[in-house]
Amino acid sequence: MSEDRKLGFDTLQIHAGAAPDPATGARQIPIYQTTAYVFRDSEHAANLFNLAEVGNIYSRLTNPTVSALAERITHLEGGVGGICCSSGHAAQIMALFPLMGPGCNVVASSRLYGGSVTQLSQTIKRFGWSAKFVDFDDLAAVEGAIDENTRAVFCESIANPGGYITDIPAIAAISDKAGIPLIVDNTSATPYLCNPIALGATLVVHSTTKYLTGNGTVTGGAVIDSGKFDWMQNDKFPSLSKPEPAYHGLCFGEALGPMAYTFHSIAVGLRDLGMTMNPQGAHYTLMGIETLSLRMDKHVANAKKVAQWLENDDRIDYVTYAGLESSPYYDRIEKICPKGAGALFTFAVKGGYDACVKLVDSLELFSHVANLGDTRSLIIHSASTTHRQLTPEQQEAAGASPNVVRVSIGIEDADDIIADLDQALTKATA
Numbered sequence: 001m002s003e004d005r006k007l008g009f010d011t012l013q014i015h016a017g018a019a020p021d022p023a024t025g026a027r028q029i030p031i032y033q034t035t036a037y038v039f040r041d042s043e044h045a046a047n048l049f050n051l052a053e054v055g056n057i058y059s060r061l062t063n064p065t066v067s068a069l070a071e072r073i074t075h076l077e078g079g080v081g082g083i084c085c086s087s088g089h090a091a092q093i094m095a096l097f098p099l100m101g102p103g104c105n106v107v108a109s110s111r112l113y114g115g116s117v118t119q120l121s122q123t124i125k126r127f128g129w130s131a132k133f134v135d136f137d138d139l140a141a142v143e144g145a146i147d148e149n150t151r152a153v154f155c156e157s158i159a160n161p162g163g164y165i166t167d168i169p170a171i172a173a174i175s176d177k178a179g180i181p182l183i184v185d186n187t188s189a190t191p192y193l194c195n196p197i198a199l200g201a202t203l204v205v206h207s208t209t210k211y212l213t214g215n216g217t218v219t220g221g222a223v224i225d226s227g228k229f230d231w232m233q234n235d236k237f238p239s240l241s242k243p244e245p246a247y248h249g250l251c252f253g254e255a256l257g258p259m260a261y262t263f264h265s266i267a268v269g270l271r272d273l274g275m276t277m278n279p280q281g282a283h284y285t286l287m288g289i290e291t292l293s294l295r296m297d298k299h300v301a302n303a304k305k306v307a308q309w310l311e312n313d314d315r316i317d318y319v320t321y322a323g324l325e326s327s328p329y330y331d332r333i334e335k336i337c338p339k340g341a342g343a344l345f346t347f348a349v350k351g352g353y354d355a356c357v358k359l360v361d362s363l364e365l366f367s368h369v370a371n372l373g374d375t376r377s378l379i380i381h382s383a384s385t386t387h388r389q390l391t392p393e394q395q396e397a398a399g400a401s402p403n404v405v406r407v408s409i410g411i412e413d414a415d416d417i418i419a420d421l422d423q424a425l426t427k428a429t430a
């Protein structure tokens with residue numbers, strides 16, 4: 001196909017990163033179930049270790065099946081390079097790793113997946129890193145939180161659990177002005193609904209566990225680099241702009257230009273932190289991603305229908321779905337996620353905590369699980385599970401108060417989803 005013809009999303013989700021196997025002609029990407037790769041000779045080995053030649057050395061760093069997935073997600077996100085990791089949480093640490101050092105901080109949205117709040121507020125302290133959480137709807141607060149030790153700004157495009165939409169261009173303008181990369185977790189939106197890089201993000205992270213795989217089979221993550229950030233513009237990112245002692249003094253920024261971040265993530269990050277995706281896991285995600293756009297259209301259509309039904313039901317206090325005209329985030333859809341506001345939202349049940357627990361226990365079609373982005377409709381009471389480790393104030397800020405449940409609307413028949421909610425609400429609020 002002609003080089004200058006730009007392929008559409010539906011084509012890329014099937015073909016990007018995937019050529020017939022050169023050895024066998026296999027049309028589907030083989031699962032390269034191997035730990036290591038035979039060097040042609042000693043010069044070839046030395047070239048690979050010197051990054052003078054690109055190729056596989058050892059599967060902790062790269063593997064052809066995993067690389068095909070990384071390349072596919074990179075194309076879908078409009079980046080220049082990417083890596084896959086063992087989970088979404090691993091991807092978040094990997095995204096921060098080339099940027100941070102002891103004493104550095106990340107300015108993060110208070111509306112994040114509960115596990116991310118815990119990772120950033122508690123666990124990263126062990127590395128000497130810290131996080132400052134602010135309301136990302138308050139742009140002055142975001143700007144004010146950035147200090148001389150800030151090395152990244154972090155948010156979700158469509159935030160879990162409430163489905164709130166972040167004004168990515170406004171946040172990107174602040175991080176650009178400060179000379180700091182913006183990292184957007186695009187898990188709940190997927191590149192089909194939202195393109196953070198086109199909206200100004202530097203890096204995109206994913207839990208591929210969710211919609212990208214789409215069938216609830218494997219955990220995985222990805223970090224995609226836009227290639228647009230100038231790591232040499234200030235002294236804040238020495239791993240990329242100065243000789244890297246962890247890679248025999250190579251200056252990644254000088255040697256690799258726009259691919260500096262990706263190569264650092266492989267040659268130092270994956271090599272030393274080992275948060276590697278396995279090829280079998282990559283295979284499941286490659287299978288799932290082929291139908292991403294079809295699933296997302298149906299997820300969005302179902303979510304809209306279910307959210308509208310819930311909003312009009314007397315047993316419900318409020319519904320947070322941004323696709324409802326009543327949502328304060330409704331106006332952001334056109335700019336941030338023009339194909340729809342996703343399929344993840346919360347609703348508050350009259351009767352509070354007890355009614356929420358009864359509702360969850362009474363559903364038959366919904367699965368009560370700590371996951372989202374499956375073909376199946378899923379529900380969880382965030383305050384007693386995913387957001388349990390948070391303080392009541394953090395729960396409230398994250399949109400996970402005790403009186404709300406979070407749903408991830410699947411691609412079953414919308415009428416069946418509604419019927420299940422109806423019968424369970426009757427029991428929960430009797």
Ligand SMILES: Cc1ncc(COP(=O)(O)O)c(C=O)c1O
Pocket residue numbers: 087088089090113115116156160185187188206207208209219220221371372
């Ligand atoms: C928005 C978001 N980001 C990151 C993660 C972490 O991903 P994983 O469970 O694959 O580590 C999750 C998990 O639920 C999530 O919802």
